[in-house]
Structures are given as structure tokens and as C-alpha cells.
Amino acid sequence: MQESRENKIFFSTELLEWYERSKRDLPWRRHRDPYYIWVSEIMLQQTRVDTVIPYFQRFIERFPTIRDLAEAPEEDVLKCWEGLGYYSRARNLQAAARQVVERHGGVVPDNKADVSALKGVGPYTAGAIMSIAFNRPEPAVDGNVMRVLSRYFLIEEDIMKTGTRTLMEELAAELIPEGRAADFNQALMELGALVCTRKSPQCLICPVMARCAGRLAGAEERLPVKSKAKPPRPEYRLVALVEGGGALAGRVLVRRRPDTGLLARMWELPHIPADAVPGEGAGLPDGPAMDRLAVALAGAGVPARPGEAWMNAEHTFSHIHWNLRVFRFAAETTAGQAASGGAANGGAMKGGAENGAGGNAGAANGRTSYAGAASAGTASTYQAAQYPAEAGSAALFAAETAAAYEAGAPLALAGAASASSDTAAPGAASPSGGGTRQEGFDLAADSAEYRWITREDMESLAFPNVFLRILNRYFKQV
Numbered sequence: 001m002q003e004s005r006e007n008k009i010f011f012s013t014e015l016l017e018w019y020e021r022s023k024r025d026l027p028w029r030r031h032r033d034p035y036y037i038w039v040s041e042i043m044l045q046q047t048r049v050d051t052v053i054p055y056f057q058r059f060i061e062r063f064p065t066i067r068d069l070a071e072a073p074e075e076d077v078l079k080c081w082e083g084l085g086y087y088s089r090a091r092n093l094q095a096a097a098r099q100v101v102e103r104h105g106g107v108v109p110d111n112k113a114d115v116s117a118l119k120g121v122g123p124y125t126a127g128a129i130m131s132i133a134f135n136r137p138e139p140a141v142d143g144n145v146m147r148v149l150s151r152y153f154l155i156e157e158d159i160m161k162t163g164t165r166t167l168m169e170e171l172a173a174e175l176i177p178e179g180r181a182a183d184f185n186q187a188l189m190e191l192g193a194l195v196c197t198r199k200s201p202q203c204l205i206c207p208v209m210a211r212c213a214g215r216l217a218g219a220e221e222r223l224p225v226k227s228k229a230k231p232p233r234p235e236y237r238l239v240a241l242v243e244g245g246g247a248l249a250g251r252v253l254v255r256r257r258p259d260t261g262l263l264a265r266m267w268e269l270p271h272i273p274a275d276a277v278p279g280e281g282a283g284l285p286d287g288p289a290m291d292r293l294a295v296a297l298a299g300a301g302v303p304a305r306p307g308e309a310w311m312n313a314e315h316t317f318s319h320i321h322w323n324l325r326v327f328r329f330a331a332e333t334t335a336g337q338a339a340s341g342g343a344a345n346g347g348a349m350k351g352g353a354e355n356g357a358g359g360n361a362g363a364a365n366g367r368t369s370y371a372g373a374a375s376a377g378t379a380s381t382y383q384a385a386q387y388p389a390e391a392g393s394a395a396l397f398a399a400e401t402a403a404a405y406e407a408g409a410p411l412a413l414a415g416a417a418s419a420s421s422d423t424a425a426p427g428a429a430s431p432s433g434g435g436t437r438q439e440g441f442d443l444a445a446d447s448a449e450y451r452w453i454t455r456e457d458m459e460s461l462a463f464p465n466v467f468l469r470i471l472n473r474y475f476k477q478v
């Protein structure tokens with residue numbers, strides 16, 4: 001990568017002049033506060049600027065200082081992040097804020113080694129904080145920056161390789177004009193966002209067009225060279241939307257995910273894994289799927305009558321693609337259930353673990369027994385025998401463990417610091433530490449809390465996007 005000195009000087013000079021003329025007025029650019037820069041950089045990972053702006057403003061309003069963030073309940077932080085996705089970013093940000101309070105008295109250190117040691121801060125974020133907040137000549141190289149450099153300097157190396165990223169960081173560091181790190185790095189990001197875009201780069205209005213080797217070689221559309229990442233693996237889920245009756249009328253059953261792993265501690269509708277989602281398109285009948293769910297619900301202490309297949313939903317995480325089929329159920333209403341429902345709404349009720357194990361857990365609490373419910377049209381004891389896993393453990397709804405997801409998680413991508421921080425931490429322990437596990441599933445991991453919620457409760461509980469969409473649609477209809 002022997003680039004001529006003139007080309008480098010031309011690039012840096014023209015880029016800075018263009019940035020002075022063209023930079024966008026973004027809320028985090030009105031400050032040099034390292035905390036604001038840090039929050040904005042974490043939010044901007046894999047998320048568009050337009051989407052981030054209102055989130056950033058709400059977040060800073062709610063947590064104006066690092067100490068406010070460090071001391072806030074995690075639930076509040078996740079709620080503020082709800083809809084942005086990649087929730088481990090929010091959890092890591094809060095964990096790192098606590099580290100800053102403990103180690104540095106609540107002040108972001110002006111020192112790259114200390115900043116890099118904070119949770120969730122990869123090389124890109126560390127470079128962005130050091131350069132933008134402290135004007136230190138540190139490169140901040142992400143996918144956008146690698147695209148611009150690949151094109152301008154006609155670099156044909158695969159940007160997914162760690163070695164290429166290292167070379168790009170060295171090149172980016174060389175390009176920083178003395179004393180201008182903050183503006184230069186932002187200018188480079190801005191060019192990638194506004195002009196040298198992934199598709200259809202706008203070379204005719206580009207400030208460095210005259211010496212862009214990629215454009216002169218007609219290679220701007222095919223650069224950067226980027227080997228394909230592994231596609232997310234498909235997973236299929238049968239989801240129960242259980243509507244309360246009697247004292248619980250107007251409420252829906254939700255549960256909280258475990259403390260570790262994908263979407264840790266967020267709320268969701270109960271669901272179980274399947275080999276495929278049924279429905280007309282798949283050529284599979286809905287009946288057996290509803291039966292399995294009914295048995296599992298009974299096992300969790302919530303006897304319920306199957307209603308209908310209601311909707312399908314999909315969501316893609318960095319390494320998994322969820323295909324969901326949502327079924328409506330009507331909870332069996334009994335005095336016992338109403339009483340426990342009241343408790344549930346005062347706090348969180350435990351799932352079947354506290355109600356006793358086994359398919360008839362509900363009966364132990366004075367609820368309608370599952371076998372009794374079967375005669376009223378729910379799944380039969382025969383069906384319970386057909387689905388022993390579901391009937392045998394209230395933990396069926398226990399969510400996936402970190403270990404299960406790690407098994408399929410991609411390697412950290414070169415040049416994508418956020419990708420590595422968005423997966424569960426390697427080696428994170430399963431909440432149960434053992435048990436009989438189906439694929440992506442731990443039957444012994446039942447620490448789930450269940451709650452009956454109203455639409456208003458959604459304002460204080462944090463849900464992943466896909467369940468937010470389902471619940472919003474449901475509450476809009478009823």
C-alpha cells in the first residue's frame with residue numbers, strides 16, 4: 001500500500017475543506033463531551049443517523065451524565081433503547097459507565113488504553129472517542145471508512161480480513177493532518193455516509209474525485225472487496241399470545257428472558273422451538289403446533305384454550321433469523337388464576353417452577369386442571385403424552401442460553417467492532433449450567449418470570465422489536 005504523498009495530502013486537504021462546507025448539524029456534534037460522543041458512536045453502530053437522532057436526544061435527556069447512566073436501573077436503560085436493536089450495546093454501555101465511575105471517578109479517561117479497556121468499546125469506538133472528544137490522532141476505521149479508503153487508494157484486499165483492517169488503520173492514521181483529528185475522522189465518516197455510499201457512489205460531487213484511483217480505474221462500484229459473511233441460521237418458533245379472562249381480561253401473558261444470552265432480561269411472548277413454522281405456505285397444519293403450545297402452557301401453570309393461528313413475524317439478528325408463527329390462546333379463568341394474576345401484576349410471578357413441576361402444575365394452585373381443560377377443548381392428556389418435553393417441565397418456555405447461541409454465533413468481523421460486541425460474551429454461563437437441552441434450548445433453565453400485562457405496562461417494560469410489533473398490533477385491535 002505505497003500511496004503517493006501528494007495523493008494523501010490532496011485527500012486530507014480536500015476532505016477537510018469539504019467537511020467544513022457540508023457537515024450535517026447532528027446533536028452530538030454540538031458538544032465535545034466524551035460521554036455524548038461515546039453514546040452516539042455506540043448507537044450509530046449498524047443503525048442509520050436519522051433513526052439514532054431521537055434516541056440519542058431521549059437517552060441524554062434521561063441519563064445526562066455517566067453517573068446517571070451508571071446508577072439507573074437496567075430496565076430503564078433497555079426501555080430507552082427499545083426499538084434500536086442489538087441490545088447488548090445498551091447493556092455494555094451501562095456496564096462501561098459503571099467502570100468509568102469506579103475506575104475513573106465518572107470522567108472518561110483521555111487515554112486510549114483505558115478507554116479500550118471499557119466494556120463494549122472496540123478499536124473503532126476507542127478511536128472515535130479519542131479523536132472526536134480529545135482530538136488525539138487515532139484512526140477510527142469502520143466499514144464506511146474502509147469503503148472510502150479502498151476506493152480512493154484502489155485497495156483490492158478483502159476488508160473482512162484482520163490484516164486489511166490493520167493496514168487501513170495505519171493508512172487512516174497517516175492521513176490525519178496535525179491537530180485536526182476530530183474533524184478529519186468525522187469528515188471521513190461523513191464522506192462515506194453522504195457521497196461515497198455503498199451503492200451508487202456520487203463521484204461527480206465528490207471532493208476527492210480528481211485523484212480517486214478507484215474511480216479512475218472504473219472500479220468504484222465493485223470496491224471494497226468483501227467476502228461474504230455466513231448467512232444467519234434460520235430458527236422457527238411457535239409463539240403463544242395468551243389472553244387473560246375474568247379478573248385478567250384485557251391482559252396478555254409475557255415472560256422475561258434469562259439473565260444471559262440473546263436479548264437477556266427483555267420481555268417477550270412465551271414461545272417454543274419448532275422444526276418449521278406451520279401454515280398454508282409451509283404445507284404444515286396448525287393444529288399440532290397449537291397442541292404443543294397448549295401442553296407447554298399447562299406445564300408453565302397457565303392452562304389455556306387454543307384459539308387461532310393469528311400472524312407470522314420474522315426478525316433477523318446478527319447470526320440468527322427467527323421465523324415466528326403466533327397463536328392466540330384464551331387462558332382458563334379460575335379463582336386461583338385471578339389471585340395469582342393480581343400478584344403477577346404487583347410484581348412478577350414465577351413460571352411453573354414455583355407452581356410445581358409437571359403438566360398439571362396449574363391444578364396445584366387450584367386452577368382448572370389441564371386434563372379438565374382438555375375436555376373443554378384444549379389439548380388432551382394424550383397430547384400431553386405425545387409431547388413429553390412440553391408436559392414434563394414448566395421450563396419449556398425457558399429462553400435460549402448464551403452458550404446455545406454462542407455455538408452458532410459468527411466470528412467477530414474484521415472492521416466491524418460492533419458485530420463482536422453485539423453477540424453474547426464468549427463463555428457466558430448458562431443460567432442453569434446443565435439440564436437436558438434441545439437445540440438452542442435449555443429445559444432446566446427455568447428462571448423465567450411471567451406477568452399479565454396491559455398495553456400501559458408496555459411503557460415500562462422493554463421488549464425486543466419483533467415482540468413489540470406483535471403486541472402493538474394486538475393491543476391496537478382489541
Ligand code: SF4
Pocket residue numbers: 148151152195196197201202203204206207208209212213214215220
Ligand atoms: S470519487 Fe467516487 S469512489 Fe472515489 S472517493 Fe469519491 S465517491 Fe468514492
